[in-house]
Amino acid sequence: MTAGGAPTVPDLPPDPTETGALPLDDGQASATWAGSGDAGPADGSLVMLDAPATGARPSLTRAAVVSNDHLGDRYWRMRLLAPDIARHTQPGQFVMLTVTPSGPSNWVLPRPMAVADRDEMQETIDVVYGAHGWGTRQMAAIGARDELTVVGPLGNGFRLEPTTRHLMVVGRGIGLCSLSLLAVAASQRGAAVSAVLSARHREANVLVPFFEAVPDSRVVTALDSDGSSDPQVLGPELRILLEETPAQQIATCGSRRLLRMCSALAEATGATLQVAVEAHMACGMGYCHGCSAWVQGVDQEGPLVCRDGPVFAWLPAGR
Amino acid sequence: MGAPTLTSEVDLRTALGPLVLATPVMPASGCFGPELATIVPVGSLGAVVTKTIFSARRSGNRPHRLTETAAGVLNSIGIPSPGVATFRSEVLPRYRAIGVPVVVSIGGLRVEEYWQITEELHDEAVDAFEVNVSCPNLERGGLTIGANPDQVGEVVAGVRARTDRPVLVKLTPNVTSVVEAARVAESVGATALTVANTFLGLAVDLRARRPVLGNAMGGLSGPAVKPLALRLVWEASRAVSVPVIGCGGISSATDAVEFLLAGASAVQVGTATFARPDTMAEMVEELPAALGLAGASSVHEVVGQLQVGNDCLADDTLGVPGASDGAGGGRGARCHPTFRKLPTCEAGVP
Ligand SMILES: Cc1cc2nc3c(=O)[nH]c(=O)nc-3n(C[C@H](O)[C@H](O)[C@H](O)COP(=O)(O)OP(=O)(O)OC[C@H]3O[C@@H](n4cnc5c(N)ncnc54)[C@H](O)[C@@H]3O)c2cc1C
Ligand SMILES: Cc1cc2nc3c(=O)[nH]c(=O)nc-3n(C[C@H](O)[C@H](O)[C@H](O)COP(=O)(O)O)c2cc1C
Ligand code: FES
Numbered sequence: 001m002t003a004g005g006a007p008t009v010p011d012l013p014p015d016p017t018e019t020g021a022l023p024l025d026d027g028q029a030s031a032t033w034a035g036s037g038d039a040g041p042a043d044g045s046l047v048m049l050d051a052p053a054t055g056a057r058p059s060l061t062r063a064a065v066v067s068n069d070h071l072g073d074r075y076w077r078m079r080l081l082a083p084d085i086a087r088h089t090q091p092g093q094f095v096m097l098t099v100t101p102s103g104p105s106n107w108v109l110p111r112p113m114a115v116a117d118r119d120e121m122q123e124t125i126d127v128v129y130g131a132h133g134w135g136t137r138q139m140a141a142i143g144a145r146d147e148l149t150v151v152g153p154l155g156n157g158f159r160l161e162p163t164t165r166h167l168m169v170v171g172r173g174i175g176l177c178s179l180s181l182l183a184v185a186a187s188q189r190g191a192a193v194s195a196v197l198s199a200r201h202r203e204a205n206v207l208v209p210f211f212e213a214v215p216d217s218r219v220v221t222a223l224d225s226d227g228s229s230d231p232q233v234l235g236p237e238l239r240i241l242l243e244e245t246p247a248q249q250i251a252t253c254g255s256r257r258l259l260r261m262c263s264a265l266a267e268a269t270g271a272t273l274q275v276a277v278e279a280h281m282a283c284g285m286g287y288c289h290g291c292s293a294w295v296q297g298v299d300q301e302g303p304l305v306c307r308d309g310p311v312f313a314w315l316p317a318g319r
Numbered sequence: 320m321g322a323p324t325l326t327s328e329v330d331l332r333t334a335l336g337p338l339v340l341a342t343p344v345m346p347a348s349g350c351f352g353p354e355l356a357t358i359v360p361v362g363s364l365g366a367v368v369t370k371t372i373f374s375a376r377r378s379g380n381r382p383h384r385l386t387e388t389a390a391g392v393l394n395s396i397g398i399p400s401p402g403v404a405t406f407r408s409e410v411l412p413r414y415r416a417i418g419v420p421v422v423v424s425i426g427g428l429r430v431e432e433y434w435q436i437t438e439e440l441h442d443e444a445v446d447a448f449e450v451n452v453s454c455p456n457l458e459r460g461g462l463t464i465g466a467n468p469d470q471v472g473e474v475v476a477g478v479r480a481r482t483d484r485p486v487l488v489k490l491t492p493n494v495t496s497v498v499e500a501a502r503v504a505e506s507v508g509a510t511a512l513t514v515a516n517t518f519l520g521l522a523v524d525l526r527a528r529r530p531v532l533g534n535a536m537g538g539l540s541g542p543a544v545k546p547l548a549l550r551l552v553w554e555a556s557r558a559v560s561v562p563v564i565g566c567g568g569i570s571s572a573t574d575a576v577e578f579l580l581a582g583a584s585a586v587q588v589g590t591a592t593f594a595r596p597d598t599m600a601e602m603v604e605e606l607p608a609a610l611g612l613a614g615a616s617s618v619h620e621v622v623g624q625l626q627v628g629n630d631c632l633a634d635d636t637l638g639v640p641g642a643s644d645g646a647g648g649g650r651g652a653r654c655h656p657t658f659r660k661l662p663t664c665e666a667g668v669p
Pocket of ligand 3 (some may be wrong): 280281282283284285286287288289290291292304305306307
């Protein structure tokens with residue numbers, strides 16, 4: 001992953017099939033559709049993972065921006081000096097990043113961003129983001145050596161199951177940022193990794209080089225531009241791949257269409273499935289209750305995406 | 320009256336009735352949790368305030384529950400509550416462990432529910448209650464309790480009768496006159512008033528042709544509401560003699576001093592903590608310098624010391640009794656010993 005050309009902020013309308021990190025394809029409110037209290041597709045439901053045994057406490061860092069590079073299309077990568085976060089982040093965890101410099105500001109909420117990569121030696125973390133709305137466009141205008149307020153690592157990340165010898169990650173657009181460290185962790189543990197990377201077109205598939213560099217990985221790209229991202233096309237292709245090399249675990253992020261496809265694949269092949277979801281957030285730490293994953297019932301608060309997620313297990317309806 | 324330079328020379332103490340706070344800075348309900356104590360210093364806070372707690376277990380509203388707007392946040396969290404038993408055993412001890420006074424914010428969907436939770440927390444180590452009257456009353460078609468001064472009176476009188484702790488009443492700004500509810504709350508025994516909660520608003524998602532928030536309407540907070548909250552604090556503090564706690568858009572020590580001048584004895588910080596979790600600690604550190612800018616070396620020196628030329632006009636607007644007697648009597652004069660009356664204003668009074 002290297003820096004691209006002159007940093008300009010592309011003024012592109014949001015892509016309705018790729019709304020940030022997680023499965024929000026049709027613009028419906030967050031993950032409400034998956035909860036027991038809400039009507040939604042009957043193809044499965046989200047279930048909370050157990051809390052991690054050794055969750056590192058988040059810290060607040062004034063992180064210097066080491067670099068902020070345009071990767072291609074609307075995507076950028078910001079590298080931040082954040083030693084504690086670099087040391088402790090688990091796959092699927094995220095940070096809350098305050099874009100505006102100190103002082104009274106017109107923009108008051110930090111932005112949740114997955115930790116796409118970390119380097120313990122250099123004490124840095126990478127955040128890869130799409131410049132869409134005000135905050136992310138502002139991020140793209142930030143220069144090296146600026147300082148940002150960063151809180152993390154946050155959330156309940158992916159579980160790499162002890163039995164996993166082959167992991168398949170299936171992500172779309174910016175959702176791939178939540179899967180990258182999981183692929184690395186699996187590979188480090190000696191598991192084979194299949195990385196299915198979906199995007200609108202080739203230039204938008206900015207994490208291909210990252211996943212190609214993961215040892216023992218096989219990369220499958222799927223694009224809207226040539227029709228290969230259509231689940232009707234991609235699903236059967238992956239089914240063949242999984243029959244050749246069964247995966248014990250599938251992890252997905254970034255598209256509801258792909259989640260449905262993965263749900264069917266998991267059900268057919270017996271793999272377990274985890275998914276990272278998104279929600280609008282204010283605190284990222286569990287105290288504002290802004291990021292409810294779904295409404296559980298009138299007398300019980302459902303899980304919070306920032307604290308109980310963003311990664312949940314997915315139970316296909318057939319199980 | 321030179322600007323003080325050393326923190327130790329500056330008296331940051333303030334009092335809410337019998338409750339003396341080491342500093343006038345505390346979090347606003349729902350915008351703070353004990354989680355924060357692990358990442359930022361919290362020992363310099365005057366108090367901590369819990370998220371509003373209901374007697375029964377409740378869920379919050381449908382997502383989306385919040386969104387960013389220009390200089391603000393619009394939220395419709397609802398009031399998810401773990402119920403009083405879990406609050407007692409798991410939540411309250413974590414607030415207590417912070418080591419500063421704990422204010423428990425209480426709510427209800429019926430008048431009696433406020434009384435019930437007060438009774439249920441009777442034996443707990445609670446330093447004060449804050450009555451959040453911005454809850455819908457299910458017995459009155461979901462209308463906000465705080466919009467009806469009689470109901471505010473009923474709720475607060477009942478809470479007052481059931482506890483000997485200080486009772487703060489957090490007023491809603493979504494009324495024609497905040498003064499009415501303020502006076503009623505004072506008359507039934509409120510120790511102090513928090514002014515104010517969020518302002519009702521709406522955000523629209525034009526692509527979906529739907530409100531952004533799951534609950535359609537939400538409450539606006541953040542810098543966008545600061546002038547509105549300042550005005551309400553000024554009005555309320557002139558109408559009552561109990562202390563007022565300013566809340567709305569406060570994000571710096573200078574903001575805090577502006578609220579103190581307008582009549583607040585303490586301030587609450589909500590939205591600002593999200594982007595900068597250490598906002599409140601920083602405010603306490605910078606408060607001596609900010610007080611210095613206003614020519615003061617203590618909090619109590621500046622409370623209510625806003626110098627306003629047009630005394631009689633303001634009092635007329637507020638309907639303050641005694642304001643039209645031409646003698647500058649009534650609350651205005653009492654709250655503001657250094658009030659300046661301009662000759663033009665005097666002349667205008669019949
Ligand atoms: C756990 C998690 C991890 C994420 N990781 C990444 C990542 O690695 N890279 C990336 O580009 N994006 C990621 N996102 C999505 C990212 O947070 C949003 O795209 C971003 O907040 C939008 O900000 P904006 O300034 O572009 O939009 P604006 O329209 O200015 O945002 C307005 C408000 O809505 C919120 N909001 C808008 N869209 C989303 C969304 N899709 N998800 C959550 N909040 C939203 C914003 O945070 C802000 O509060 C992640 C989201 C979550 C919850
Ligand atoms: C996410 C969120 C949750 C809130 N929850 C509560 C609550 O439970 N009880 C309450 O009285 N006020 C609640 N409030 C209102 C705040 O306490 C405060 O009155 C308001 O946000 C204005 O202050 P600010 O501009 O500093 O945020 C909440 C506000 C926000 C933004
Ligand atoms: S974002 Fe505040 S509780 Fe999740």
